[in-house]
Amino acid sequence: MAVGFVSDTEQGRANHGTGSRMTTTSLLRTASIISLFFALGHTLGGLKQWSPMGDNEVLKAMASVRFDTMGTNRSYLDFYMGFGWSLSVALLLQSALLWQIASLARSETVRLKPIIGIFAIATLASGVIAWFYIFPVPALFAAALLIVLAAAYVKAPA
Secondary structure, eight states, X not given: OOTTOOOHHHHHHHTTTTOOOOOHHHHHHHHHHHHHHHHHHHXXXXXXXXXTTOSOHHHHHHHHOEEEETTEEXXXXXXXXXXXXXXXXXXXXXXXXXXXXXXXXXXXXXXHHXXXXXXHHXXXXXXXXHHHHSOHHHHHHHHHHHHHHHHHHHHSOO
């Protein structure tokens, strides 16, 4: 092992009982849990046809205006709900992947650093989109996730 590089296993032994430093593995597990709560919140919010302003003319129009596309008949609300459920699946996938790469970080931290960076960049982008086009709650989840991913990226050796 090169000088200055400490694996999560060695770092864990060195910090055993002190609680002074989190490892890349523990940071990625934390990110996975945040992502899971993000997915659960998004999914629970989509269990019904929902609008932050309650039932309104726009929501009624989204449900009533139907059109044929690619051999199916859909409404705008169908698309809205479908995109929402797809986002829930993507968030669950993200949570599972972060948990899995956390396991790999015990021995492959250097190789995982670019992947952690990609997750962080995507999280930043989705947080900005949520802030400007959706509402603050998903942006705040993205911010919490970004902080933990950035810490994992910084913690991972180059």
